[in-house]
Amino acid sequence: MLNIAIQKSGRMSQDSIDLLKRCGLRFSSSGRGLIAQSSGFPANIYYLRDDDIPDYVEDGIADVGIVGLNVLLEGQNEVTISKKLGFSRCRLSIAIPREMDYQNIQDLDGKEIATSYPVILKNYLDEQNVSARIHTISGSVEIAPGIGLTDGICDIVSTGSTLLSNGLKEVENILNSEAVMISHNNLDATKQDLLDKLIFRIKSVQKAIKSKYILLNAPNDKLDKIIDLLPGMKSPSILPLAEDGWSSVHSVVHEEDFWEVIDQLKEYGAESLLVVPIEKMIL
Secondary structure, eight states, rough: EEEEEESSSSSSHHHHHHHHTTTBOOOOSSSSSSSEBBSSSEEEEEEOOOGGHHHHHTTTSSEEEEEEEHHHHHHOOOOEEEEOOOOEEEEEEEEEEESSSSSGGGGGOEEEEEOOHHHHHHHHHHHHTTTOEEEOOOOOOGGTTTTTOOSSEEEEESSSHHHHHTTTEEEEEEEEEEEEEEETTTTHHHHHHHHHHHHHHHHHHHHTTTTTEEEEEGGGGGGGHHHHOOSSSSSSSEEOOOTTEEEEEEEEGGGGGGHHHHHHHHHHTEEEEHHHHSOOOOO
């Protein structure tokens, strides 16, 4: 049985639940209990505070956890990053009042900065040879410059709207963060095998999210050009249609290339395009 710790509530909680369920784990996500047993995969789900997850994994109480990279680096826990998960992306940035002049990081020398991430901030300032006083604050960091407590802040930024509403501007991005799956450093062979199987499922789900299954009808004299556009997982499937001179083409398109490929397919005479989301991709 693999013990998996996830955030009980917060911005990462639902994404973690959705990922595990897409991987075939079936468990209660009502949030009423702290532990839920999974069917479809031998696992227990622990609902914990975000900051506690690295500690539980380091101590071996949980075998695996899903946590923000920023939380992990701040806690300096001795665990293994088993898989980057690609959701809950954000950045940890330094911001200052909009009216304050700023040329480079050296302008922060001798300044005071409020943050909930003193370890990450100190490491970054030390790397830049900047001496600044760090005020550790839990929550509502963005108000510190406005009340005269500090000259700037270092905080998590997603859209930047909170900074804007508090009269701040982002000047230094010191860490790009996302959800990561961490594991205990000394899993036994049975638990490591379960983790490997779970990561295999996660990779299959991630590949599917980034891809679309496409079906279309194409004139046979343009098949070579269309096949070049649609490599698929190995190569497209080509099936003859009842109408002479036409074939049905089935393939996979990467999400990032999707619209550009569609435009080119239409130029080559493709018709009746059907695009379908992919649930899983097993390569």
